[in-house]
Amino acid sequence: MTEYTNLEKIRLEKLQRLRREGIEPYPTRAQRTHTSLEAIQTFERSEAAGGADPVRATLVGRLRSMRPMGKITFAHIEDGYGRVQLFLRQNDLGEDQLAHFTRDYDLGDFVQASGEMFRTRTGEVTLRVESFRLLSKAITPLPAAKDELVDGQVVRHAVLTDPESRYRQRYADLAVNPEVRQIFQTRAAVTRALRDFLDSRGFLEVETPILQPLYGGAAARPFITHHNQLKQDLYLRISFELYLKRLLVGNLERVYEIGRDFRNEGVDRTHNPEFTMLEFYWAYADYEQVMALTEEMVVYVADRVLGRRILTYQGQEIDLNPPWRRLRMRDGLLEKTGIDIDAHPTAESLAQAMRQLNLQVDPKAPRGKLIDSLVGDFLEPTLLQPTFIYEYPRDITPLAKSIPGSPHLVERFEAFMAGFELCNAFTELNDPLDQEARFIEMGRAYAADDEERHPMDEDYLRAMRYGMPPNGGFGMGIDRLVMLFTDSANIREVILFPHLREREE
RNA sequence: GGGCGCGUAGCUCAAUGGCAGAGCAGUGGCCUUUUAAGCCAUUGGUUGAAGGUUCGAGUCCUUCCGCGCUCACCA
Structure with a gap:
C-alpha cells in the first residue's frame, strides 16, 4: 500500500x-x-x-x-x-x-x-x-529550488544533489537537472560518432551473444546464470573478443560491436558491474595501425561531439591532438621506478627488486601481474595527457601475438589519459597452436578455482584452426570516454541507472 | 572487505547534551507584464532503524541499513 x-x-x-x-x-x-x-x-x-x-x-x-x-x-x-x-x-x-x-x-x-x-x-x-x-x-x-539575489549575485540554490536520490530516482534527477540530460545527449552523440567513424571505414557492426557457455577475452570474474530448459549454466559476457574474432575466420574483414559487458568485480568511480564497450577487429592490420586509428577515431569523436580537441577534465587540460605520446612500458617503468623489467626475467627476481623499493609484493603473483601492478601504481596515475603504453608482458596477455624476436613480450598497447585506462589493443594471436599453449599456460598460472583464469575455449581454437587472418583488435570503455567528454568524476554520472545496493522500502 | 565521513520537513541545509528550526515548495489571502516576482498569514518531523548511557539524546556509545570518499580488489 x-x-x-x-x-x-x-x-x-x-x-x-x-x-x-x-x-x-x-x-x-x-x-x-x-x-x-x-x-x-x-x-x-x-x-x-x-x-x-x-x-x-x-x-x-x-x-x-x-x-x-x-x-x-x-x-x-x-x-x-x-x-x-x-x-x-x-x-x-x-x-x-x-x-x-x-x-x-x-x-x-x-x-x-x-x-x-x-x-x-x-x-x-x-x-x-x-x-x-x-x-x-x-x-x-519535483524537488523545488530558487534563484536568489544576494549582493547582486544570482545564487542558485541546489535542486536535487544527494547522489543516492539522484541515482535511485534518475527520472527526478533528469526532470530537474538539465545538465544531467545534457550528459546523456553527449553520450548518444559519442556512440553515434563512433559508429559513423567505423562505418565510414568499412567496419561492419555486429551483435554477438551476451549469454555465453564460456566466458573469455578478458581477466575478470563473470556473472553466472542458468538456462532452465537447456539445464545449462551460462555466463554473461565479460568481453566480445572471442566471438568477434571468430567472424574474421568467416571472412568478415572488419567488424565492431558496441554493447554491454558484465564483470562481477568491485564497484568504484571508474567501474560499474555492467558497462558499455566498443571492440573492433581489423584483418590484415597490426597494433601500430590500430594505434593510429585510435587517435584518429577519438579526435573524430571530439570534433563531432564537442567541436574541440582540448578537453578540461577535473580541472586538467587534456590535449587530444595527435600524435599521442608513445611510451614503451619498459622505459616508462624504468623512469618512474628505476626498475628495468628486462633485467628481471623471473617473478622472483622482479619481486625482490620491488621489495627493495618497500613495495608490498604478492608472493604468488606471476611476473606479468607484478609488472601490471607497477604500471597501475606508478605509471597510470601520472599519465594525464593521452599516452600509449606499449609492449606488454606475454604472460598476462594470452590473446596477443608475440613481438618477433622477443618471446616474452606481446604487441599490445593501452591508451591512458586523465590518469585512467581508456582502451586496450593488440596484434591478435592467430596461431592456433600458440593459442592452445597460452590457454594451458594461463591454466597453470591461476588456481583451478580462480574464475579469472581464461578457460580453454575449444570452439575458439577450432575456429582459429580454419585459419584466422592476421589482425589488430581494439577495446574501449565507452563510459570512460563519455566521462572525459562530460567532465564527470564518477562513472555513475554517465550511466542512466547505475547499480546501487538494493534498499528495503 | 578495511579506514574515514554522512543520513534532520518534499528539496537544500541549521540546531554547546537542554523548547527540532530556516529558505524554497505547499496551504489561505492581496496583486493585470512577471522572470523560479513581491507582500501578509500559515501547515508540515517516528531527526535512516533498533538498543544503550543520561534528569534530559538530532547530538554521546553499540549494532544494523543506505550513501560518499578512500584503501584493498579489479584490464
Missing part, C-alpha cells in the same frame, strides 16, 4: 476534484504544433520579417514555474527542447478558467496550451494562452 506524503495527499485531492468535475487528469491524446524551441524561433523569424503574420501555436510541456498575479498569471513550461513562458489573462480566459489554472494545476503537471506568440514588455517570447488542458497530473512534487 502506497504511503502518501502530505504534499501528495493535497495533490490527490485536487485530482479527485478534477475527476468529479469531469476533467480527465490523464487524457489519452495530446496535440502539439511546435516544440518550445520551434515556437520561439518561428516567432522571432516572423518578427524579423515585420510581424505581419501572427504565430499561433499549441505547446506542451511540464509546468515548471507559476506566478499568479491577481487577474494575470505567468508560468513556464518545459519540454525536451527548452522552456517557454505562458501568459494567462482573465480578459482572455475568463475568471473561472484562470482560477482553475492557478488553483488546480501544480508544478510538475504536464499541460497543453494554445494561443498566439508575442513578446512581453521585458522582452521574453511568450504564448498568450487562449485555451489549455491538463495532459498528466503529477502527484509527487
Whole structure:
C-alpha cells in the first residue's frame, strides 16, 4: 500500500476534484504544433520579417514555474527542447478558467496550451494562452529550488544533489537537472560518432551473444546464470573478443560491436558491474595501425561531439591532438621506478627488486601481474595527457601475438589519459597452436578455482584452426570516454541507472 | 572487505547534551507584464532503524541499513 506524503495527499485531492468535475487528469491524446524551441524561433523569424503574420501555436510541456498575479498569471513550461513562458489573462480566459489554472494545476503537471506568440514588455517570447488542458497530473512534487539575489549575485540554490536520490530516482534527477540530460545527449552523440567513424571505414557492426557457455577475452570474474530448459549454466559476457574474432575466420574483414559487458568485480568511480564497450577487429592490420586509428577515431569523436580537441577534465587540460605520446612500458617503468623489467626475467627476481623499493609484493603473483601492478601504481596515475603504453608482458596477455624476436613480450598497447585506462589493443594471436599453449599456460598460472583464469575455449581454437587472418583488435570503455567528454568524476554520472545496493522500502 | 565521513520537513541545509528550526515548495489571502516576482498569514518531523548511557539524546556509545570518499580488489 502506497504511503502518501502530505504534499501528495493535497495533490490527490485536487485530482479527485478534477475527476468529479469531469476533467480527465490523464487524457489519452495530446496535440502539439511546435516544440518550445520551434515556437520561439518561428516567432522571432516572423518578427524579423515585420510581424505581419501572427504565430499561433499549441505547446506542451511540464509546468515548471507559476506566478499568479491577481487577474494575470505567468508560468513556464518545459519540454525536451527548452522552456517557454505562458501568459494567462482573465480578459482572455475568463475568471473561472484562470482560477482553475492557478488553483488546480501544480508544478510538475504536464499541460497543453494554445494561443498566439508575442513578446512581453521585458522582452521574453511568450504564448498568450487562449485555451489549455491538463495532459498528466503529477502527484509527487519535483524537488523545488530558487534563484536568489544576494549582493547582486544570482545564487542558485541546489535542486536535487544527494547522489543516492539522484541515482535511485534518475527520472527526478533528469526532470530537474538539465545538465544531467545534457550528459546523456553527449553520450548518444559519442556512440553515434563512433559508429559513423567505423562505418565510414568499412567496419561492419555486429551483435554477438551476451549469454555465453564460456566466458573469455578478458581477466575478470563473470556473472553466472542458468538456462532452465537447456539445464545449462551460462555466463554473461565479460568481453566480445572471442566471438568477434571468430567472424574474421568467416571472412568478415572488419567488424565492431558496441554493447554491454558484465564483470562481477568491485564497484568504484571508474567501474560499474555492467558497462558499455566498443571492440573492433581489423584483418590484415597490426597494433601500430590500430594505434593510429585510435587517435584518429577519438579526435573524430571530439570534433563531432564537442567541436574541440582540448578537453578540461577535473580541472586538467587534456590535449587530444595527435600524435599521442608513445611510451614503451619498459622505459616508462624504468623512469618512474628505476626498475628495468628486462633485467628481471623471473617473478622472483622482479619481486625482490620491488621489495627493495618497500613495495608490498604478492608472493604468488606471476611476473606479468607484478609488472601490471607497477604500471597501475606508478605509471597510470601520472599519465594525464593521452599516452600509449606499449609492449606488454606475454604472460598476462594470452590473446596477443608475440613481438618477433622477443618471446616474452606481446604487441599490445593501452591508451591512458586523465590518469585512467581508456582502451586496450593488440596484434591478435592467430596461431592456433600458440593459442592452445597460452590457454594451458594461463591454466597453470591461476588456481583451478580462480574464475579469472581464461578457460580453454575449444570452439575458439577450432575456429582459429580454419585459419584466422592476421589482425589488430581494439577495446574501449565507452563510459570512460563519455566521462572525459562530460567532465564527470564518477562513472555513475554517465550511466542512466547505475547499480546501487538494493534498499528495503 | 578495511579506514574515514554522512543520513534532520518534499528539496537544500541549521540546531554547546537542554523548547527540532530556516529558505524554497505547499496551504489561505492581496496583486493585470512577471522572470523560479513581491507582500501578509500559515501547515508540515517516528531527526535512516533498533538498543544503550543520561534528569534530559538530532547530538554521546553499540549494532544494523543506505550513501560518499578512500584503501584493498579489479584490464
